[in-house]
Amino acid sequence: MRIALMLSLLVGSLARADCTGLLDYQHPLLRSDQRVSFCERFTGKVLLVVNTASRCGFTPQFEGLEALYQTYREQGLEIVGFPSNDFRQEYAAAEQTAKVCYVNYGVTFTMLESSSVTGTEANGFFRSLIGGGAAEPRWNFYKYLIDRNGQFVKSFPSQVRPTSPELVEALKPLL
Numbered sequence: 001m002r003i004a005l006m007l008s009l010l011v012g013s014l015a016r017a018d019c020t021g022l023l024d025y026q027h028p029l030l031r032s033d034q035r036v037s038f039c040e041r042f043t044g045k046v047l048l049v050v051n052t053a054s055r056c057g058f059t060p061q062f063e064g065l066e067a068l069y070q071t072y073r074e075q076g077l078e079i080v081g082f083p084s085n086d087f088r089q090e091y092a093a094a095e096q097t098a099k100v101c102y103v104n105y106g107v108t109f110t111m112l113e114s115s116s117v118t119g120t121e122a123n124g125f126f127r128s129l130i131g132g133g134a135a136e137p138r139w140n141f142y143k144y145l146i147d148r149n150g151q152f153v154k155s156f157p158s159q160v161r162p163t164s165p166e167l168v169e170a171l172k173p174l175l
Contacts, residue, residue, distance in 0.1 A: 019038075019039035019043070021128065021132070021150050021151070022038070022125065022128050022129060022132065022146060022150045022151075022152065023038040023039045023042060023043060023150040024038070024039060024128075025037075025038045025039075025124050025125045025128070026038065027082075027112045027113065027115070027123065027125065028112065028113040029110070029111070029112060029113070030081075030083065030094060030097060030098050030101065030111040030112055030113055030114075031094050031095065031098040031113075036110060036112065038125070041078070041110070042078050042080075042150075043150070044076070044148050045076050045077070045078045045148060046072075046076050046077050046078070046145070046146070046147060046148055046171065046174045046175055047077075047078050047079070047080060047144075047145070047146040048065075048068070048077065048078075048079045048080070048143055048144070048145055048146075048162075048171070049079075049080045049082065049125075049129070049143070049144040049146060050065060050079065050080070050081050050082065050141055050142070050143050050144070051082045051083075051084050051086070051117040051126075051137045051140060051141065051142050052081045052082065052083050052084070052090075052101075052111075052140060052141060053083065053084065053085070053087060053089035053090045053140035053141070054083065054089070054090055054091050054096065054097050054100040054101070055089045055090065055091065056087070056089040056139075056140040056141065058139075058140055058141040058158050059100065059140075059141075060105075061141050061161060061162055062081075062100075062101060062104075062105035062107055063105055064161050064162035064163045065079055065081070065107070065109065065162045066105060066106060066107055066108065066109065067162070067163055068162045068163055068167075068168075068171075069108065069109045070108075072171065072175060073109075075175040076148065076175055077171070077175060078109065078110065079109035079110065080109070080110045080111075080112065081101070081107070081109065081110065081111040081112065082112055082115060082117055082123070082125070082126070083097050083101075083111065083112065083113070083114040083115075084114060084115060084116060084117045084118075084140070085114060085116075086116055086117055086118045086119075086137070087139055087140050089140055090114055094113060094114065097111075097114060098111075117136075117137055118136050118137060119136075122136075129144060129152060132152050133152060134152050134155050135155055138157065138158075139157075139158045140158060141158040142155060142156070142157060142158060143155065143156040143160065143162065143167065144156075145167075145170055145171060145174070147174050148174065153170065153174065154170050156170075
């Protein structure tokens with residue numbers, strides 16, 4: 001038992017040591033003491049990363065994001081929501097953000113603690129994303145598609161709904 005635990009820890013540290021690029025990132029979960037290691041949770045998955053806000057005209061897109069997640073999660077899709085107040089439409093209190101996500105929209109995909117996604121204050125994930133060629137979000141609910149190798153593929157502006165043919169057609173070949 002002790003050898004198995006040591007082996008597990010060794011393999012975990014090797015996996016983290018091999019982790020580079022976008023997935024070399026950790027962030028606290030929304031309303032939790034836990035941190036999400038992108039390498040551990042999302043390696044080999046297709047990611048749709050979205051900067052979200054709870055008081056925005058696009059907030060109802062949570063419904064479409066959840067529908068997309070339920071449709072494709074068994075095929076390897078993960079959705080990650082980054083709440084942000086960069087456009088002054090997110091609550092200051094994580095409790096209110098969580099209520100909008102979990103109670104009002106029934107979100108089951110990964111939601112993280114609020115952070116900046118633009119400019120010099122952007123969190124490390126978004127700095128890497130933008131540094132790797134993705135356009136900086138111009139508003140809430142910008143969507144970023146990332147392949148199973150952790151490579152940025154395509155972005156979609158706020159107006160593109162999560163279940164739109166444009167987004168789904170870009171997603172399907174990656175699954």
